[in-house]
Amino acid sequence: MPVSDPRPSSSIGGEFSSLDGSGEGPPIDSRAVPGLLGEHGPPSSRVEPGSSRTSPKLRHLVRRSWLDRIRSSKPMGWRGGLLLLTFVAGFIALSSGVELTDRPGVSTAGVLTRLYYAIGLFVLGGLDLGMPRGGPAWGRDLLWLVYFVAPAITASAVIEGVLKVLEPQSWRLRRLRGHVVISGSSRLALLYLKRLRKLEPTVPVVIVDPRIGESLSDQAREVYRAEIVQGDIASSAILARIRLDRAARVVLLSDNDFSNLDAATRVLDLAPRLEGKIVVHVADLRFMLGMAHTLVARTCAIFNAHQIAARHLVDTRVLKHFNETLPRDRVVLAGFGRFGQTVLEELQQRAPGGFDRC
Structure with missing residues (x-):
């Protein structure tokens, strides 16, 4: 019974193709x-x-x-949620009736105008809008809060981007x-x-x-x-x-x-x-x-990949053939590298009387 010397199987934990990509060869069971x-x-x-x-x-x-000494970094998802929350808070504050000293009439302007100024809070804060006045107290307080939080979010994103440019892989590895x-x-x-x-x-x-x-x-x-x-x-x-x-x-x-x-x-x-x-x-x-x-x-x-592949080959093909034939089989190993030696060792251990040694 000829047994060739293929490359050891590359199928780890399932049915991989062989190491040379041919798709043939006995799989290596990850359970081993x-x-x-x-x-x-x-x-x-x-x-x-x-x-x-x-x-x-x-x-x-x-x-x-x-x-690695910078411990305060948070995932982008956390910052994205805070950004959305701050944007909504800014839009609500501008829609609550609060007026701005440098931009009068914003609270009564259209929705697109208020959205535009809410987005602008992340760039300049309230520098181009002026101080909040009028309207409900909670609206003024909310707008003051957004004045501080919005530019802080922008600054943190800029700092993180600079760090990624300076040391991109170290930043990624640090978050693993x-x-x-x-x-x-x-x-x-x-x-x-x-x-x-x-x-x-x-x-x-x-x-x-x-x-x-x-x-x-x-x-x-x-x-x-x-x-x-x-x-x-x-x-x-x-x-x-x-x-x-x-x-x-x-x-x-x-x-x-x-x-x-x-x-x-x-x-x-x-x-x-x-x-x-x-x-x-x-x-x-x-x-x-x-x-x-x-x-x-x-x-x-x-x-050892050779051992697992050889054991699979012997268990699933060679021993089955030995059991179906009464006389001893003649096994020919075409190639005697590490895999061939491992196949022979498995045959000697698992079927010492099932084949003739030539």
Whole structure:
């Protein structure tokens, strides 16, 4: 029974296409990797988002950024609601019978005129309208309030715009909460991002990689709405920028096994609350098996794409064929790279007497 050596499947947590985009190959089941697409590990490793186990080291790194010391920023939705409320209040005040020293007759003018002056309050306040007089007391008080609030809203929007121009990414990263951090720009990382977007279309995503290509960067940013951070995820400066204290999980999918494991160790050290929410890909199966009893292996979900794909291939195709044939089968592996070696190891473990060794 011939068994070819395709690329390992890229179907994480569902039916992805293969890593080379051909759409063939056995899928990788996310159930084999707890936490890969949001599933948590065992109950003992679950940590609530509001946990207070944020490392002092991480807080120190975050405080080193001057932009992170600005604590008063509010979401645009909050400012938009206040803007609408202030505009309505200004229109009501101008319609209540209150007169203006520099613009007499506004209260009795048409609706469009009053709308125009209400909008103008956000630009010049009451400088070109004069002081409120006459009318009900509550109308004068309301107009005085709008005189102060309207230009303050405009000023805050201008300041935020300047900050975005000066440091756009730092501003966006600072506001992240409940996001997923992906390390690496490999095909496996891109396919994971693609599947993640299908399952969680609104979750914020940050991709960290020191050598991400321009085309891949544009695709991840424009198609999958991911924030791209160029740098080494094991760097203290990068770890401070990506707000680990607010992250939902970290997925390390770079092509460098040592870099993935080193990053996992640093993330655990800085953000212990992410224990059980870190997924690490290790391409070298023997290396992964050799570190099975380490701290990282006990606190992170470590997986090997070759092993999961090979196990799926053996379980769904090869063993079924073995069970339907009485004599031993002759298995031919066309290619003996990492995937071929993993297939052979799975065959030896799951069907040691079902095939002949040639």
